[in-house]
Amino acid sequence: MENFFKEKADEYKKLLAEYIEFQDEKALYGVELVSKAFIKHNILPEEIVNIHIKALKELYPDLFASFEHSLDFLLEAMISYGLAHQEIQNLREQQIALKSEISVAAQMQKTLLKTKKPDIAGLDIGVISVPANQMNGDYYSFLQNLDGTIGIAMADVIGKGVPAALCMSMIKYSLDSLPKESTPPPVILGNLNRVVERNTESNMFITMMYGEYNPETGKLVYSFAGHEPGYYYCADEDRFTEFSTAGLVLGVSEDVEYEQAEIEIAKNDMIVLMTDGVTECRDGDRFIEIDEVFDVIRQYLHLSAQDMVQEVYRYFERLQDFQLQDDFSLLILRKTV
Amino acid sequence: MNLEITLTEEGNQSIITLAGEIDAYTAPDLKETFGIVTKKAGQEVIVDLEHVTYMDSTGLGLFIGALKSTKENDSELKLVNLQDRVYRLFQITGLDEIMDIKAAIRGGNE
Amino acid sequence: MNPQSCVHIHKEWDIVGARQLGREMAKEIGFSTVDQARIATAISELARNIYLYADQGKISYEIIYNNSRTGLCLIAEDEGPGISDISQVMEDGFTTSGGLGAGLPGVKRLMDEFEAYSEIGKGTTIKTVKWLR
Secondary structure (H helix, E strand, O other), rough: HHHHHHHHHHHHHHHHHHHHHHHHHHHHHHHHHHHHHHHHHHOOOOHHHHHHHHHHHHHOOOOOOHHHHHHHHHHHHHHHHHHHHHHHHHHHHHHHHHHHHHHHHHHHHHHHOOOOOOOOOOOOEEEEEEEOOOOEEEEEEEOOOOOOOOOEEEEEOOOOOOHHHHHHHHHHHHOOOOOOOOOOOHHHHHHHHHHHHHHHOOOOOOEEEEEEOOOOOOOOEEEEEEEEEEEEOOOOOEEEEEEOOOOOOOOOOOOOOOOOEEEOOOOOOEEEEOHHHHHEEEOOEEEEHHHHHHHHHHHHHOOOHHHHHHHHHHHHHHHOOOOOOOEEEEEEEEEOO | OOEEEEEEEEEEEEEEEEEEEEOOOOOHHHHHHHHHHHOOOOOEEEEEEEEEEEHHHHHHHHHOOOOOOHHHHHOOOOOOOOOHHHHHHHHHOHHHOEEEOOOOOOOOOO | OOOOOEEOOOOOOOHHHHHHHHHHHHHHHOOOHHHHHHHHHHHHHHHHHHHHHHOOOOEEEEEEEEEOOOEEEEEEEOOOOOOHHHHHHHHOOOOOOOOOOHHHHHHHHHHHHHEEEEEEEEEEEEEEEEEEE
């Protein structure tokens, strides 16, 4: 370090002498390199000014006094910049550490919230959920009941990032503790609502949809807690129809009765569920309309449900210049028999 | 994007006029404002959202927090002049059922 | 010069006097121009903290020797409100005033040794040393 410092100080002096005599660009390029080496070795601005003063005094011993004082003055002015520089450096290191910590947490979350897509004859399921940042505040889950029905949950915690992700684990564990029996969706949402209401801060809430699909009958029984509506695609008419039930988001009021409704789907029909990360997509200042989502889905109808959701995601990812504003989740369920 | 917050106090009425976007970045200031005005018992807090063009779920959370605070402190919360897109959020989430919301009152003086 | 001196801080102007005395002592001991400027800046931060948060206090200066090393020791004392969480105050990025680079973390960086004691309602003492290289 001492050697490096001395070496660079000498080089600085040489370049300075060259520049004072010839004012050539080569010397200026040289000092740029020296300056970069200084930065790399955390040499502070006041030390560079000091090197400058020393070099100048050696080159011009009879420098006039007021000029010398002015340089001392400059050195003094640099001290605070040096401090600021060190603080930023330190904060940067902390940020890197924090980032890697979050990425470990995100990996844990992925493992923790993993759900198995049910493999059922006559049913083609595609699902995608991408966080805007590292951790996901959206959640979906499939529950396979003993009677053959499938529970489908989709939820979105307010906000995004770490707090949303922490909150989501709560939903996951509550769902896990359900009996493997067919349960009316309003009962499930009612239970979750109490859990969330008891365990979150006042401005925290979760929107959720829970449905139970019967592969035998093609019937979906569902209930919504303030969640984005779902859409039913009728293949015969090539038409999307909104479906939902009125109901307050989870976590706001202790006693909420949720409603139940049902639809029946036929061969090639689809159920489309999403979070507001899809509907609130923005293209510059323009918000997308739900019809745009339908149009994109229509373009990929020939693909499998999984390829379809992936293509739709790619479309909106491109639209937002690859910078998701919110966690994005989309689920498509298609009846194939 | 910015959010402009104007607070006018008239007797036991606090009128908060908002302009801009309510999201995770602009939320902290509004949260602070809500925190102060909803704590006074008997206070009627009116939030004018006529010039709010966008709100995300963090914004909704603020209104839920404010609503809970008014219940605890015996004050009142009213939302007026919501644009369609913002109003839709309150509808989807079922919050329009538990909050005093007057959607668009276009033009004219009240 | 007296090896032990002290400057009382009551008003902003006293900060200048505190810097001046510190710089003179640093120069006398043989600190480089850069280190003199660093010591003066550290004194500024300490004195300003007293002026801003405690209203009044003092900074003492002492030339110290340790195994053939010479150093300048600064002790800033006040009977102000005290600091409830010193670790928080010492954290980078935590600023109540002053902004980037300022405050106690700055003092710690400018000097070689740093200790802080504080009791709520009683006051704060900060001891910091710079060794001659």
